[in-house]
Amino acid sequence: MTRLSHDAQDTPRPARALRLLPPPAADALPAPPDDRLPDGFAVELAADTHRSADGRLLLGGSPPRLLRLTRAAARRLVDGGFPVTGPATAALARRLLDSGVAHPRPPLRPVGDTTLAVPVRDRPGQLDALLTAVRADPATAALPVLVVDDGSRDPGAVARVARRHHARLLTHPRNLGPAAARNTALRHARTAYVAFCDSDVVPERGWLAPLLAHFADPAVALVAPRIVALPVTRPGALDRYEQVRSPLDMGEREGPVVPVSALAYVPSATIVVRRAALGTGFAPGMRVGEDVDLCLRLHAAGWRLRYVPAVRVGHRHRTTPRGWLAQRAGYGTSAADLALRHPGLVPPLHAAPWSLAACALLLTGRPRPALAAGALTAAAAVRVARRMPDADHPARAGALLALAGLRGTAEQLLRCATRHHWPLALAAAAASRRARRVLLVAALAEGLADHRRSGTALDPLTHTVLHRLDDLAYGWGVWQGALHRRTAAPLLPRLARRRRPGPPHAPRAPRPPAPTSHQPPHATVERR
Numbered sequence: 001m002t003r004l005s006h007d008a009q010d011t012p013r014p015a016r017a018l019r020l021l022p023p024p025a026a027d028a029l030p031a032p033p034d035d036r037l038p039d040g041f042a043v044e045l046a047a048d049t050h051r052s053a054d055g056r057l058l059l060g061g062s063p064p065r066l067l068r069l070t071r072a073a074a075r076r077l078v079d080g081g082f083p084v085t086g087p088a089t090a091a092l093a094r095r096l097l098d099s100g101v102a103h104p105r106p107p108l109r110p111v112g113d114t115t116l117a118v119p120v121r122d123r124p125g126q127l128d129a130l131l132t133a134v135r136a137d138p139a140t141a142a143l144p145v146l147v148v149d150d151g152s153r154d155p156g157a158v159a160r161v162a163r164r165h166h167a168r169l170l171t172h173p174r175n176l177g178p179a180a181a182r183n184t185a186l187r188h189a190r191t192a193y194v195a196f197c198d199s200d201v202v203p204e205r206g207w208l209a210p211l212l213a214h215f216a217d218p219a220v221a222l223v224a225p226r227i228v229a230l231p232v233t234r235p236g237a238l239d240r241y242e243q244v245r246s247p248l249d250m251g252e253r254e255g256p257v258v259p260v261s262a263l264a265y266v267p268s269a270t271i272v273v274r275r276a277a278l279g280t281g282f283a284p285g286m287r288v289g290e291d292v293d294l295c296l297r298l299h300a301a302g303w304r305l306r307y308v309p310a311v312r313v314g315h316r317h318r319t320t321p322r323g324w325l326a327q328r329a330g331y332g333t334s335a336a337d338l339a340l341r342h343p344g345l346v347p348p349l350h351a352a353p354w355s356l357a358a359c360a361l362l363l364t365g366r367p368r369p370a371l372a373a374g375a376l377t378a379a380a381a382v383r384v385a386r387r388m389p390d391a392d393h394p395a396r397a398g399a400l401l402a403l404a405g406l407r408g409t410a411e412q413l414l415r416c417a418t419r420h421h422w423p424l425a426l427a428a429a430a431a432s433r434r435a436r437r438v439l440l441v442a443a444l445a446e447g448l449a450d451h452r453r454s455g456t457a458l459d460p461l462t463h464t465v466l467h468r469l470d471d472l473a474y475g476w477g478v479w480q481g482a483l484h485r486r487t488a489a490p491l492l493p494r495l496a497r498r499r500r501p502g503p504p505h506a507p508r509a510p511r512p513p514a515p516t517s518h519q520p521p522h523a524t525v526e527r528r
Contacts, residue, residue, distance in 0.1 A: 029279040029301040035219035037090045037097075042105040044081035046255070049101040051077075053392050061100025062261040066388060081105065097217075097304070100256050104306070106213040111139045114212065114272070115189040118167075119181030120199040121150045124157040126316060127199045131165035134197075137205045143195075144168065146185045151175030179282035179290040182268070186281045195272045200316040202230060203270065207311050211272045214306050221277035221303035222257070222295070224266035225311035226250065237458060238324055241466045242317040244454040247331060250307060257295055257305035259345045260494070265292040266305070270313040277303055283341075289334025296342045325473045332477020335420075339489035347494035348420040348478075354380050355409035356495075362410075363438070377402050414442050419471040420478055420491060443468060 045051075049060030055074035058067040069077070073092050076082045081102065084090045096102035116134060120127050127147070134140045145167035149158045151174045162169040170184050182196055193215060195208060203225070211223045227248035232239050248267045255263050268282075268291035277298065282290045295305055318324045338346045358376045361369035385391075385398030417425040417439060429436040447464030456463055478490055 029297050029303075030277065031302045032219040032221070032277070032304075035094060035217075035302075035304075036087075037084045037093050037217055039084050039086070039090075040107060041090075041093065041216055042081060042083040042107075043093045043096055043102040044105050045077060045096075045102050046100070052390065057388065057390055058101050059388075062255055062258060062263060063100075065099040065101065067095070067099060067101060068390070097256065100258070103254050104214060104217060106216040108209055108213050109216070111143070111208050111212060113191045114143060114193040114195055114208065115185075115191045116140070116143050116145045116195050116197060117148065117182060117185035117189065118145065118197050118199055119148045119150055119178050119185070120152070120158055121175060122152045122154060122158070123199050124154070124161045127158065128161045128164070129202055130197060130199055131161065131167060133202050133205075135165055137203075137207075139206060140208055144191070146170060146188060148172070148181040148184050150178070150181040177284065177287040177290075178268075179286055180284040183281040183284060186275065186278060189275055192275060193272055194275050196268055196270065197313075198269045198315075201227070201270050201313050203313045204311070207313060208272070210311050211308060214308065215272075215274060217304065219302070219304045220306060221274045221298045222266070222271055222305045223273075224250075224257070224271045224305075224307050225313050226252070226307075226309035227267060227269050227315050228312050229317050230314035232319075236319065237462055237466065238319050238321070239317075240456055240458045241463065241470075242319075244456045245450075245467070245470065246315065246317055247328070248315055250309070252309050254309055255307055257299070257307055259296055259299055259342070260347070260350055263307055264346070265295040266307055267291050268294070269315055277301075286334070286337060288330055289338050292334070292338055292346070293341060296338075296345055325469065328470055328473035329477035329480070332474040332479075333481035333484070335478045335490035336481035336485040336487055339492075340485065340487060343489065344494055346490065348491060349409075349412045349416050349493040350496065351409040351412060351493070352380070352405065352496040355405050356413075356493075358406055359410050359413055365434075377406055380405065411446075414446050415471075416493075418443050418446065418468065419475045422472060422475045423479060 045058075046060055049058055051058055055077060056069045056071065058069065059065070076089065076092065082089060082093075084093050093102070097104055118127065118130065131145065134143065134145070145162075145165065147158065147162040147167045147169050149155055149162075149169060149171040151172050152158050155171060159169055168188075170188060172181065172184070178198075185196070186194060193212060195211075197203065207225060211225060214220050214223045227246065227250070229239070229242045229246050229249070235243075248269050250263060250266060253263070257263050257266055271291070278294075281294075283293050286293055298305060318327050335346065354376045358373040361373040361376075364370075381395075381398040381402035383398075384401050385394040388394055388397060391397045425435075425439055429439045444464065447467045448460055450467055451458070451460045451463040454463070458466075482488060482490055
């Protein structure tokens, strides 16, 4: 039986043993009661959204979409955005936000009606650093704090830290996992919003207000900041690698969190949630990947999720090679559970059949197959151009987007060969000299290209070696999970449906804990 201790105070008091609230019986999430944006809520076109000369054709978002606007709607976007002033502008703003071609710009509001929830197992020093930062921030100093001790070996040390920072302490006599610990906090919170922070993070001052502002949208259930590596005094090679390739850092691109996209999930190291939207909360049986599962379930229920990289939260990463590799492999083990719980939503590769066929033909290295690959790409370009006859230069746009789709598929295939499917790639290399050369050159070239994109202070060789070890460890975890669950689901690709051709898109390579998800190389045509 779990128990509930007293509200921590400066002077210790005997803990009262109370029965914790029982978990709800069902795990279904409620649908949002309303998705009408309020008046005064503003939207702004994303910087990477492409517009036609007359402003009526928009291309952007994740997954990529092609939108056609009425003349009146295009006029509202002349200055790059507009505030909601009634039902018509609310509907237009919702369409732009859901397609990802625009970002919300809600007004800030005072921090309040929020509980900070911290799951912890031991690590009292890190818990103290987190709560010290929270209490030092004027905006969060008075927030109610729930600390859930999930079976610490030294519960007294955690209790003393909670007491010193006036936090309420909830305890699990044995370790139940981070998902169960967060659910315990969720059941005992009495505020409209709950901010979950892992004990090994330190938020920057002023972090909470910009996240809470997004809940002015009644359909938003979850908002996440950017998780970055905390600076260290004497950084080693792993420290420098984590600064640019942390598995929790989702990058600098703002946007909606949407399955099978470049931003398919956000990690739960720090998230703010609408308590009424979470139902039972996290899946208690999942010790890894429970945050990915929650994102997918919320999206399926009709809720919106936002990623706000302008808000940054520091994270203490692992720095020992053994712990670092074990963490990456552990993330990979969640792929099987996620693929079984959400079929088709966490594929290692998502591409159009034509682009896969073209890549296969190019890999032969022979002239005739290469010509056939060119013909497939040209046909895709024609199909794309026909979908956007009102573009400024349809033929040019179709060609560029088809080539981008081909490149994106090639990058995904390379990532699969060095990440999810590396055992198969090694088997092919053992049987074929040509496969060995291709795999070696590709693995080296991709690592060097990633070094250049990352802007890391590491030398190219060290970064490439760590990058390959990162992928190998994660892929090993994927195969472990697949074998344990006796399923090939996390290894199977997803093919884009040809009935919806359109602009391809090559996303950035996503990072653990979720299996690699990619934006589909097609567009959705919508009209306003």
